[in-house]
Amino acid sequence: MGESMAVLLPDRAGPLESVENFRLSVGGAESNVAGALAALGVPSAWISRVGDDGFGRRLLGDLTARGVDVSAVAVDPHRPTGVYLKEVGGTTGDRHDLGPGRSRLHYHRRGSAAAGLSPELLDDPTAARLLAGARLLHLSGITAALSDDCLALLRALLAERRSDRLVSFDLNWRPALWRDRDLSVLPPLLDAADLLLLGADEAEAAFGTGEPHALRRLFPSPATVVVKDEARLVTAIGRDGTTVAEPALTVEVVEATGAGDAFAAGYLAGTVRGLDQRRRLRLGHLSAACALTTHGDQAELPPDSVVGALLDASPEAWAATRVSADGIVSPALPAAPTTAYASPTPRSAPVAPGGGAPDPRPAATPALGAP
Template sequence: MTAAGHPAPRPAATAPVPAAPGTDAGQGPRWEAVCLGESMITFLPDRPGPLAAVPSFARTIGGAESNVACALAAAGHRTRWVSRVGTDGFGDHLLAAVAAYGTDTTAVTRDPDRPTGLYFRTADDRGAAGHEVAYYRHGSAASAMSPDTVPYASLLATRVLHLTGITAALSADCLALLRDLTAPRPGRPLVSFDVNHRPRLWQGRTDGPAVLAELADRADLVLVGEDEAAEVWGLHTPEAIRAALPGPRHLVVKRGSQGALAYDGDAVTEEPAPTVEVVAPVGAGDAFAAGFLSALLRGLPARDRLRHGHLVAAAALTVPGDLTAPPARAHADRLAGLDDAAWGRLRLGPGWTRAGAAEEVRVP
């Protein structure tokens, strides 16, 4: 904040994401973001420890792309989730849970021959030594997504099409679909691609790094963790990642608690992350993507895009599950508008997104 306690002036906003060609000039595209990918029923343990020792689990939902769609919808954006689920009770629950966030699910198809995917995980961090994930998604309904089962027309009327590298690992048909969606073509919406490397999904294959690099370089916006790029491609600095991915106009390199760095053409912006009292580390990457995309859709400058990414990630980090309501737009805008010194002093703990929870947002 300034000395008077008011937010610092914002940098000049960049142009918002353009409307997709072929949509009504007065109304714009029907959707602001369409997110395509598999979502599953997630079983969360009731206590820490190895899966073999956990006696019971709570049912929730999980999926990188639907997480982004739900967070964007909760932030006031018009979103659609596109996928396939089984004609089972788990598919019923998944559709209802995603729709409850305000995301359109009418383009999700039901597969009578394949089940909805499931997975179980331990309570600790995805990168921790004891972390376990048990997937039951082989042959799932979503793994049958392809250019034939997901018509491109159902994805066109949007400003942003959000994809991740998870889908590419599910099946040859899913990879063919992502190659089709990232191919240059007239009227293509802005394609956002989160690398989202999941080593277990690529086990037994050697083409993962090349496939992820190919898809990333064909996108307009790429989000990747610095540690992730080191693991997948052996690239250890933002400069090296940018040199390897010259194609995307927008490239965001996430650096964990250190913050994130954004390339917008030749311009580079770096923003530290606020200090967060972490309850659970899952879901933060998807939340960051949603915050960044929300600010991009609103035409905010690079600094604010990164800050909104950090704030929505902080909302996810301070709750136990993958999904949580993001901070109210006015609340997030106020925090994103702080001057650099005040931003650097932010301390965010559980409950900080609640209206009137000023004590949870400490700016000494």
């Protein structure tokens, strides 16, 4: 449950005033997670509000095409669908150019349809049916910052404790949204979840620490707190102090957008499937790695046999695994180490905006806290 927006992507690098054309896409943390869960074979629904406009119709069409149930998305006749623009740094020499490898998101979401989410949603028959049948409800800190009504809705949902439903909560820190709001409302929401997902850098900015065990002490109630630290290691800490840490895969990154949401989807898919903690973290890493090797927020995972082999790999084989747009090379795969799994339609790395080539250097997956 949460807001998604139309996204305008520039046709070239450089300051916005130099851009001639934008390409329309869609984005949003919670809907990205829903789409990635559907791709992982987990039935999912997205609950939100969109405007009665072309951007709203595009959102609903795209999510339906991904296999997400959007039957409980309300169409608001008065408020618009939110929009954000992406600015990509380049080498134009303009003093307003962000510079190579840097980007900035410009949000236009104040007064959006999704900001009208409120506890009244719980009286909607379709939304109530989906919530009643859900094994897991995924929320984020973005929703809490959109409006007082959105905050009231999250509080109502988190107060409804049910033994047959897990609630996961991703911090998804957006400092611009909290500039004029009371940040003290956020920690109680996070502590009321069953599964808490935090980026160490985000937590440092919001709460003054990114250290996993310090965050575990700060949020004692969730059954599991999952923290991605600066060393590209994801740590899961149980309420009893049990700690499992798993390093990220090495990836030739094409586009970082959506990797954090893909990690969340992989981890949550592993949770509802009853995988142990290490395999949940690995499925999150693998999902994020595949998202990093393509443009856009969604990516296809390899066949189940490949996924299973990687989840069961030894620590040494996992550490030696390499993921790129051309496939996966790993000693854990049956024909390894000399061959690789490749997607039936391998994705080559496109030319970056402005004519530059994408950075071919391997990077570990930024599992949480993507833009």
